[in-house]
Amino acid sequence: MISSKPVRGTRDILPEEAKIRDRLEQQILAVYRAHGFSRIETPVMENLELLLGSDGGENLKMLFTVLKRGEKLNLNPDASVLDLCDMGLRFDLTLPLSRFYSNNQEVLETPFKAIQIGNVFRAERPQKGRFRAFKQCDIDIIGDPTVSAEIELIDTTAKALLAIGFSGFTIKVNHRQLLSEVIIKAGFAADQVGSVCISLDKMDKIGAAGVTGELLEKGHEQQKVNQLMACVTGINLDNLEKWVEDAASIGDLTQVISTVKTLAKEQFDVVFDFSLIRGMGYYTGLIFEVSYGLYGYSIAGGGRYDNMIGKYNKVSVPAVGFSIGFERIISILMEEQQDARQIDPAIILFYDAQINNMGAVIGVADCWRNEGYRVNLVAMKKKFGKQIAAWDNGQYEGFLVFGRDEEIKKF
Amino acid sequence: MISSKPVRGTRDILPEEAKIRDRLEQQILAVYRAHGFSRIETPVMENLELLLGSDGGENLKMLFTVLKRGEKLNLNPDASVLDLCDMGLRFDLTLPLSRFYSNNQEVLETPFKAIQIGNVFRAERPQKGRFRAFKQCDIDIIGDPTVSAEIELIDTTAKALLAIGFSGFTIKVNHRQLLSEVIIKAGFAADQVGSVCISLDKMDKIGAAGVTGELLEKGHEQQKVNQLMACVTGINLDNLEKWVEDAASIGDLTQVISTVKTLAKEQFDVVFDFSLIRGMGYYTGLIFEVSYGLYGYSIAGGGRYDNMIGKYNKVSVPAVGFSIGFERIISILMEEQQDARQIDPAIILFYDAQINNMGAVIGVADCWRNEGYRVNLVAMKKKFGKQIAAWDNGQYEGFLVFGRDEEIKKF
Numbered sequence A, B: 001m002i003s004s005k006p007v008r009g010t011r012d013i014l015p016e017e018a019k020i021r022d023r024l025e026q027q028i029l030a031v032y033r034a035h036g037f038s039r040i041e042t043p044v045m046e047n048l049e050l051l052l053g054s055d056g057g058e059n060l061k062m063l064f065t066v067l068k069r070g071e072k073l074n075l076n077p078d079a080s081v082l083d084l085c086d087m088g089l090r091f092d093l094t095l096p097l098s099r100f101y102s103n104n105q106e107v108l109e110t111p112f113k114a115i116q117i118g119n120v121f122r123a124e125r126p127q128k129g130r131f132r133a134f135k136q137c138d139i140d141i142i143g144d145p146t147v148s149a150e151i152e153l154i155d156t157t158a159k160a161l162l163a164i165g166f167s168g169f170t171i172k173v174n175h176r177q178l179l180s181e182v183i184i185k186a187g188f189a190a191d192q193v194g195s196v197c198i199s200l201d202k203m204d205k206i207g208a209a210g211v212t213g214e215l216l217e218k219g220h221e222q223q224k225v226n227q228l229m230a231c232v233t234g235i236n237l238d239n240l241e242k243w244v245e246d247a248a249s250i251g252d253l254t255q256v257i258s259t260v261k262t263l264a265k266e267q268f269d270v271v272f273d274f275s276l277i278r279g280m281g282y283y284t285g286l287i288f289e290v291s292y293g294l295y296g297y298s299i300a301g302g303g304r305y306d307n308m309i310g311k312y313n314k315v316s317v318p319a320v321g322f323s324i325g326f327e328r329i330i331s332i333l334m335e336e337q338q339d340a341r342q343i344d345p346a347i348i349l350f351y352d353a354q355i356n357n358m359g360a361v362i363g364v365a366d367c368w369r370n371e372g373y374r375v376n377l378v379a380m381k382k383k384f385g386k387q388i389a390a391w392d393n394g395q396y397e398g399f400l401v402f403g404r405d406e407e408i409k410k411f
Helices: A017-032 A048-052 A057-062 A092-109 A149-164 A176-187 A190-200 A203-217 A220-235 A249-265 A327-338 A358-369 A384-389 B015-034 B048-052 B058-060 B094-107 B147-163 B175-186 B188-199 B203-217 B222-234 B245-266 B327-336 B358-370 B382-389
Strands: A046-047 A065-067 A085-089 A112-121 A131-142 A170-173 A269-272 A287-290 A296-305 A317-324 A346-351 A374-379 A398-401 B046-047 B065-067 B085-089 B112-121 B135-142 B170-175 B269-272 B288-290 B297-303 B319-325 B346-351 B372-379 B399-401
Touching: A017 A112, A017 A131, A017 A327, A017 B288, A046 A048, A046 A092, A048 A085, A048 A092, A048 A358, A057 A065, A065 A296, A065 A384, A112 B372, A131 A149, A149 A249, A149 A287, A149 A296, A149 A317, A149 B094, A149 B175, A149 B372, A170 A176, A170 A249, A176 A190, A176 A220, A176 B085, A190 A203, A190 B382, A203 A220, A203 B048, A249 A269, A249 A287, A249 B358, A296 A327, A327 B058, A346 A358, A346 A384, A358 A374, A358 B147, A358 B245, A374 A384, A374 B015, A398 B170, B015 B135, B015 B147, B015 B327, B046 B048, B046 B094, B048 B085, B048 B094, B058 B135, B058 B203, B094 B112, B094 B135, B135 B147, B135 B327, B147 B170, B147 B245, B147 B288, B147 B297, B147 B319, B170 B245, B175 B188, B175 B222, B175 B245, B188 B203, B245 B288, B297 B327, B319 B327, B346 B358, B346 B382, B358 B372
Parallel strands: A170 A269, A346 A374, A346 A398, B170 B269, B346 B372, B346 B399
Antiparallel strands: A046 A085, A065 A085, A065 B065, A112 A131, A131 A317, A170 A287, A287 A296, A296 A317, B046 B085, B065 B085, B112 B135, B135 B319, B170 B288, B288 B297, B297 B319
């Protein structure tokens, strides 16, 4: 007998969760669309060269690759993944969007505001709440170099989260240029910025002392590390000019935070967080992330990536994106909100399997459907009492027996 | 510069089509749900052994397989696909459903009525209207051995097609057992049934004479071929007993056709078609297919597959399914119905990028959104007249300028 388990790190989605997922996706989509964004779709497979040529950072180590077809494979012990495979599964929706934009630019609006809702794939080590296939809900604005784009994205994402029942979340904002400026001013080399950021990213897990220790362990001089950490722990919105000089980036950062604060109407919070890093190598400007309650992970994240589209396009095109982590949202909702499991008005119409008149049974069912009910047809068993008890599973308001009942009976 | 084309045989879906796809999917889902079916989801990747061990027929030759990870590959010239790969992309939704049912049976309703809407993958030779990744909308009933299941599936699928604007389609019905009976009675061996069916399947393309020629070419005796073709061309609902003996199968076939005819109320047709074969090796009983207009392909198909779930389960479980080919539906709708491209009530709110008050702009936009409009925010350019002309693309009802207009202006 063959195993009936889904592949490692993935899972089956049962009816109760699927219903909630469908509702949430439609609610998020409606908010995105109301804000002028348009849905697009790209294939889950992309050319391997495209994926490997991206700034995907750690995600490139977690690629699922698809074996070449239709040609004799070069099977020798030195064969590389590019000898064996020509496609891979997408690890995010940003890279496919950049390719899409370059491929279809001439028929798209300018600026182009895209919605993408779809699965992405990463060969993460399986653990609770982490899956190898998971859904993301992204919005992106391509072609707007101003912070209006960041403000629109944050506003729209916040409204989508409010629409699905989240409030009291915190939007953290930071700026990659200011981070780089501080790191370099502390004496680190330009090519050390990435490595220093990886350590800074652990601030919320290991604290400032932990980060300091790690940077020293990496062999950086005490004085550089001290100067950097003094800034990271001391910088705030009121003393920015004391630590950084890049006036344009400071202006962008403060404008976004103050505007979003006005829009928030105290339903959520927006803060400057200089330890916010975000892993993706492709971000170039403002970056943002949404945290919620005591959950140790973000529920949404994004930022500006002005250089990515230039890889496929003759000219560079400015772009910003914001992605909701759908699986995290769902797992919080399923955990916190029992009322997420709304009961549809649904009933069962039992019928006698012997009487051979499905046409009439369906006719009666359709009358109830026209009244707005979901109607499930079920053949009666001999032990009808026991059968009714088994269907009293919380999913149905009641039942009828064909040819006998004219009113819905409660379980 | 890296190519911006999607991978071979796949395509990007642009905003206008994505909008139609979303609407159709929701309409189909609503009909399915009203009829008591529940949505589930399975991963697009399945274990390769599961896929290869299935009765997938021709589809197994079109598998996309995923390279193993985390272990040293056995790269020698004799390595098989199972040496290199441990997963594959699903080629249909029926096999994953069978695995799902076995994996989750104890928490599912009996009979279980499943909805699956998702992409499947086949490495077909790319050609017009054929894609390597495409969406299917399936409903299945698991655990009902009677034709009530077939009748419910055909009724529900027909109503879904009517709901999205199709009518006048023809549902063809046949029975695998009766086909086998006729082929064997004509003198063919049991292990030749599959090969004979492959020839019969071409009836609508090459006609009875063509099929006869092909069977003779395959080396079958003239007398057997003549007897078979006399039946295939002569059999109809009124003379079934003259050609076949299996009373149970005859009863099932006639009951399904007569019941569906009553339900059809002349909005669509249902016919017996003894040349209907359907390729999948796993069908065991009634099979059905929907044809529409002069299109040379079916828009939906399905049948009973009672033996599949037994592969993963201790006991065999009866099952029937019906699948709508979403891509075909969409391509017909985009071709035939201009009104499929409905215009949402959408407007553009232009603003002066210099005045630095996105909060106020968003406030005005939200007022219009509360009135039911999609509102797209766009920064004004110097040549505003030219800019307005570019946005007059048929997607918007009109526009406003922030701080100037209080009424929507037509383009």
